[in-house]
Amino acid sequence: MTSELMAQQHSMVHRALGTKIVLTVYGDEYFPLLSQAVKLIDGYEDRLTVNRPVSEVMAVNQAAGRIPKLVSPTTYDLIKLAVHYSRENFGFNALIGPLVKLWKIGFAGANVPSDRAIKERLQLIDPYQVLLDDDHRTVYLERPGMELDLGGIAKGYIADRIRDFWQSRGVPAGIINLGGNLVFVGRSPRRTDGQWIIGVQDPQLKRGHDLETVRQPAGSAVTSGIYERFLVKAGRRYHHLLDPRTGYPLETDLSSVTVFTDQSVMGEIEAKRLFFNGAPLVGWTEQPGNRGAVFIHNDERVENVNI
Incomplete structure (x- = not known):
C-alpha cells in the first residue's frame, strides 16, 4: 500500500497569501481535491487579506x-x-x-x-x-x-480547514505547505510506521538546508524566526519581529523556534509565545495540542523540547 500510494503522488503549486503554496495528495482519485483546495484558499484570502x-x-x-x-x-x-x-x-x-x-x-x-x-x-x-x-x-x-x-494566524487557520476538507473526503495522506507552514494529513506513505520526516531550517543557509530533522505523526509544524527579513543600519542589524511591548525588534539570542502541534492555527500562536519567551516554558508540552518544539539559537545551538 505504501509503495502504491507513493506512485500516486500528485502536487499543485499556487501563489496566494503572499507566499508559494504547495499542496500534495497521495492517491489518483484525490487529485481533483487539489484544485478545490486552491479555491478554498483563495476564498479565505479574499475575506482575510489586508x-x-x-x-x-x-x-x-x-x-x-x-x-x-x-x-x-x-x-x-x-x-x-x-x-x-x-x-x-x-x-x-x-x-x-x-x-x-x-x-x-x-x-x-x-x-x-x-x-x-x-x-x-x-x-x-x-x-x-x-x-x-x-x-x-x-x-x-x-x-x-x-x-x-490576521497574517500571524490566517495561514494556520486556512491550513487546518484544508486538512478538515481532505479528511472529510477520505484522503489517506497529504501535505499542506503554506510557505513553510506545514500540515501533514494521514499516515506517511514513505515509512511503514506512518511517521512524517520534518526538516528544521538552518537559519544560516538558504531555504531547504536543514539543521535538524524530526519525526512526527500527522499534525502541524510552524516556525517563527528572524533570519529571513532584517535591516542593517549603521552596522546594527534589526530583524522584522517587533515586540509590541516596546515597539522595537525583540532582543533575543534565538534564530528560530519550530513548534509541533495538533492544530496549525495554534502552532502559529504557540511559536510566537515560545519565541518571545526566549526559552522553553515549564509545562508547555502538557497543554492539550502541544507536542514539542525545536529552539535554534544564533550560535546554531539546537535545543529540543519533547522531541
Whole structure:
C-alpha cells in the first residue's frame, strides 16, 4: 500500500497569501481535491487579506474610529481568537500593523524610526481597544489609524480547514505547505510506521538546508524566526519581529523556534509565545495540542523540547 500510494503522488503549486503554496495528495482519485483546495484558499484570502483595498478585514480597518463593521462568522471567529491571544501580552499582537508599517523591515523604504514615532504608534496597537459584539457579529476599532492584521494566524487557520476538507473526503495522506507552514494529513506513505520526516531550517543557509530533522505523526509544524527579513543600519542589524511591548525588534539570542502541534492555527500562536519567551516554558508540552518544539539559537545551538 505504501509503495502504491507513493506512485500516486500528485502536487499543485499556487501563489496566494503572499507566499508559494504547495499542496500534495497521495492517491489518483484525490487529485481533483487539489484544485478545490486552491479555491478554498483563495476564498479565505479574499475575506482575510489586508494586502488589497477590499476585504472583510480591510472594511474593519477602514471604519476604525467611526463605526462597527459586520463580518462573516469565519472572519469574526478568527478575529476573536486573534484578539484573545493578543490580550495575553506575550508578544503576539494582531494590531501591530501600524508599527510594522513604520519600520517597513523587509519592504522598500525600511528605516529605523524615531523613538517618538514609535511611541505614537504604540498607542494604536492596544488589543483592548477592539470591541467585539458577539450578538451582532461586529468588530469596532476604537481609534482612527488602528489596523487588524490576521497574517500571524490566517495561514494556520486556512491550513487546518484544508486538512478538515481532505479528511472529510477520505484522503489517506497529504501535505499542506503554506510557505513553510506545514500540515501533514494521514499516515506517511514513505515509512511503514506512518511517521512524517520534518526538516528544521538552518537559519544560516538558504531555504531547504536543514539543521535538524524530526519525526512526527500527522499534525502541524510552524516556525517563527528572524533570519529571513532584517535591516542593517549603521552596522546594527534589526530583524522584522517587533515586540509590541516596546515597539522595537525583540532582543533575543534565538534564530528560530519550530513548534509541533495538533492544530496549525495554534502552532502559529504557540511559536510566537515560545519565541518571545526566549526559552522553553515549564509545562508547555502538557497543554492539550502541544507536542514539542525545536529552539535554534544564533550560535546554531539546537535545543529540543519533547522531541
